[in-house]
Amino acid sequence: MKIFRSLSIASLTLASAALIAAAPQESADLSKLKGAIKIDGSSTVYPITEAVAEEFNKVASKVRVTVGISGTGGGFKRFSAGEIDIADASRPIKKAESDGATKSKVEYVELPVAYDGLTIVVNPKNTWCTSLTIDQIKKIYSASGGIKTWKDIDASWPEKPIKVYSPGTDSGTFDYFKEVTVGKDGSIRSDMSVSEDDNVLVRGVSGDENAIGFFGCAYYFENKGKVKSIAVDNGKGAIAPTTETIENGSYAPFSRPLFIYVNKASAEKPEVAAFIEFYLKNAAELAAEVGYVRLPESISTKVATNWSKRRTGTQFTTPEGEAVTGALAQVYE
DSSP states (O other): OOOOOOHHHHHHHHHHHHHHOHHHHHHHHTTTEEEEEEEEEEETTHHHHHHHHHHHHHHHHTTEEEOOOOOHHHHHHHTTTTTEEEEEEESSOHHHHHHHHHHHHHOEEEEEEEEEEEEEEETTTOOSSSSHHHHHHHHHBBBBBBOGGGTOOOTTTTOBOOOOEEEOOOOOOHHHHHHHHHHHTBBSSSSSSSEEEHHHHHHHHHHTTTTEHHHHHHHEEEEEEEETTEEEEESOOOOHHHHHHHSSSOSSSTTTEEEEETTTTTTGGGGHHHHHHHHHHHHHHHHHHHBBBBOOOHHHHHHHHHHHTOBBBBBSSSTTTHHHOOOOOHHHH
C-alpha cells in the first residue's frame, strides 16, 4: 500500500537533502542509531507515517521502521497490549482502549500530526449527485434509512441501485463517520462492501457508476481522475473538501485531526525518540506532500511542547470517560 510516493518522491528527496545539509551534526548522530520501531494502525495516517519513515531511513539507515495498516482500532489493540511503539490513529483513543493500556502498564503521549477531511465520493459518470445533506448521507448509510436506489434519495435522480462502500469497522474513519452521521448508538447498513485498505475502496467506487464511498482526503486528492468528491451541506450550504475548508473547519462535520500515539517507555529508546523528533519537525511538509492539511503553527507548538514534556494520557476523554468534542485548537492544550 505504498501510495503517493511516486508523485512526491522527487520533492521529498530534495526536502530530505535540504534537511541533511542544514543539520549535518544531527544527521551524523542519527546515522549511528540502531534498532527497530514498530508502528501500526490507521490506513488514513499511514501515508504520512510511511513518508516520514522513508525520509528518516535516509539519515538513520540502521534503524528498521515497519508501518502496518490494521486500522485505528486494530492498532490500538496492539498498542494497548504493548506490542508496538507507535499507533497511527484517525480518531482519539477511546476510554476502553486507554483502560487497556493502563491495565498493561502502557503510558502514552498523544500527538496530533495533521488535519484530514473525510471525503464522500462517487463515480465520475455519476452526473446527478454533486452534493448531499448530512441527513441524506445518514439515510444512505443507516440501517433504517431504506435507501436502495439513487431515486430514493432524490426523486429527480435515476432509479438505479446504489452500491455502498465503506472502511471496515476496525477503521477510525468508520468510527468517526458513524458517530457524526447515524450517531454513536445508531446502526450502519449491513450490505456495504468494506475494506481496511482505502485503495480497495477507490477501485470499487471508480469501477461502478452507481457506487458511493468515503475515505480520507489524501486518497481523494491522489485519485481525482478516478472518483468525484461530493460537497456536504451541514445547514450552511454545500461545502467541498479543500485544503482551505478542511483547515478552517467549514467542511463540517468531516474535518478532523489525525494522531500518533507513542508508548512512553518506547520513547526512552534513542531510536524512537529520534524518530518522533524527526516526525514532528517534518510532519507539516510531508503531510502536505501526501495530500493532507498541515496543522497551524500554534497547534504544532503545543504538540512539540507536550512531546518534550512527555505529557501522558488523552485530552479527548473526561475523567468520567465521556468523549470530549470540539475544534482541535480548543480541546488540545
